[in-house]
Amino acid sequence: xxxxxxxxxxxxxxxxxxxxxxxxxxxxxxxxxxxxxxxxxxxxxxxxxxxxxxxxxxxxxxxxxxxxxxxxxxxxxxxxxxxxxxxxxxxxxxxxxxxxxxxxxxxxxxxxxxxxxxxxxxxxxxxxxxxxxxxxxxxxxxxxxxxxxxxxxxxxxxxxxxxxxxxxxxxxxxxxxxxxxxxxxxxxxxxxxxxxxxxxxxxxxxxxxxxxxxxxxxxxxxxxxxxxxxxxx
Numbered sequence: 001x002x003x004x005x006x007x008x009x010x011x012x013x014x015x016x017x018x019x020x021x022x023x024x025x026x027x028x029x030x031x032x033x034x035x036x037x038x039x040x041x042x043x044x045x046x047x048x049x050x051x052x053x054x055x056x057x058x059x060x061x062x063x064x065x066x067x068x069x070x071x072x073x074x075x076x077x078x079x080x081x082x083x084x085x086x087x088x089x090x091x092x093x094x095x096x097x098x099x100x101x102x103x104x105x106x107x108x109x110x111x112x113x114x115x116x117x118x119x120x121x122x123x124x125x126x127x128x129x130x131x132x133x134x135x136x137x138x139x140x141x142x143x144x145x146x147x148x149x150x151x152x153x154x155x156x157x158x159x160x161x162x163x164x165x166x167x168x169x170x171x172x173x174x175x176x177x178x179x180x181x182x183x184x185x186x187x188x189x190x191x192x193x194x195x196x197x198x199x200x201x202x203x204x205x206x207x208x209x210x211x212x213x214x215x216x217x218x219x220x221x222x223x224x225x226x227x228x229x230x231x232x233x
């Protein structure tokens with residue numbers, strides 16, 4: 001999101017509306033292509049990750065990470081839209097939206113804790129909706145001031161579908177390896193590598209990302225070379 005600001009600012013200053021919209025579409029697809037598999041991976045490996053990172057085998061902790069991971073795409077998108085608004089010289093809009101979101105967040109947290117007695121899960125749920133609310137406000141502002149329209153299928157549906165299928169592979173890989181080896185760190189590592197590989201294959205085969213877009217990723221040239229060796233491109 002931050003790296004998109006200079007290019008956006010340049011296009012905006014030159015009055016290149018087409019360039020601005022192209023930059024917005026590109027950075028949005030990039031961020032969603034990363035955040036969806038992150039979300040699914042955290043959900044699928046929620047309990048093992050809590051054990052690996054914190055030595056916490058309490059099922060409640062795993063559930064908190066499982067549900068909390070739903071916030072990943074929302075915060076990714078809100079960060080993206082904040083960067084976009086800054087890039088098109090709408091500096092005050094993200095601050096206003098953030099202020100409204102804080103009010104919404106506090107009110108929702110109070111309702112969940114006082115009325116519904118959800119305790120610590122109230123914090124998790126309020127955090128998810130905090131990201132969602134900020135995303136909605138920022139995205140409406142981006143659409144209003146830039147006029148951009150996103151390809152829903154390529155931006156959201158294909159990355160999400162690829163991530164869900166990846167999640168099934170990660171789940172299977174973790175439990176098979178854990179059954180054979182019985183070491184959490186090894187099981188999580190192998191499951192993560194399986195997830196990376198399967199998502200890479202899926203999002204390319206499902207036409208969720210083009211060669212040009214893949215080139216813009218970090219080490220994009222290496223990724224393209226790998227994809228060609230695997231006959232994905």
